[in-house]
Amino acid sequence: QHxxxxxxxxxxxxxxxxxxxxxxxxxxxxxxxxxSDPFTLSYLRQQVTWDRRDDPLFPRRGWxxxxxxxxxxGIVGGQYTxxxxxxxxxxxxxxxxxxxxxPRGTLAGRLGAGVIQxxxxxxxxxxxxxxxxxxxxxxxxxxxxxTLGPYLYPCGDSLEDYCQSR
Numbered sequence: 157q158h159x160x161x162x163x164x165x166x167x168x169x170x171x172x173x174x175x176x177x178x179x180x181x182x183x184x185x186x187x188x189x190x191x192s193d194p195f196t197l198s199y200l201r202q203q204v205t206w207d208r209r210d211d212p213l214f215p216r217r218g219w220x221x222x223x224x225x226x227x228x229x230g231i232v233g234g235q236y237t238x239x240x241x242x243x244x245x246x247x248x249x250x251x252x253x254x255x256x257x258x259p260r261g262t263l264a265g266r267l268g269a270g271v272i273q274x275x276x277x278x279x280x281x282x283x284x285x286x287x288x289x290x291x292x293x294x295x296x297x298x299x300x301x302x303t304l305g306p307y308l309y310p311c312g313d314s315l316e317d318y319c320q321s322r
Contacts, residue, residue: 197234242269
């Protein structure tokens with residue numbers, strides 16, 4: 157039960173808003189230049205997880221490693237084509253006796269990384285909901301959810317003068 161392999165196909169339909177909005181207004185939002193509404197997202201997902209924790213809900217010792225790949229578009233359809241690769245490493249170490257004091261606690265750590273790359277003849281970008289972000293209660297505390305991440309910013313005076321954030 158320590159090794160888990162997942163293979164899945166996801167099909168999602170997004171319809172954010174039912175309003176007639178000015179495209180120039182949308183370009184000034186985090187949704188940026190590649191925003192489309194409505195759209196269909198289809199991808200294959202493969203994930204491998206190796207879990208060596210002593211308890212899955214309240215671990216005190218052990219580690220867990222996972223790696224996953226998503227391929228959107230291509231043979232499974234959808235309006236976006238991209239490859240997303242992610243990894244996650246977590247560890248748990250019980251805090252031992254310190255002098256005469258014996259605390260009941262666990263030192264926990266987490267390291268995660270990911271990369272996402274559009275591909276194909278027509279690079280359609282990546283939908284906002286699928287982008288990689290930091291921030292929120294489980295990542296970088298003190299930053300709101302979906303705050304630290306990939307956005308487009310203006311490089312010039314006209315709407316066509318936008319640059320990718322680097």
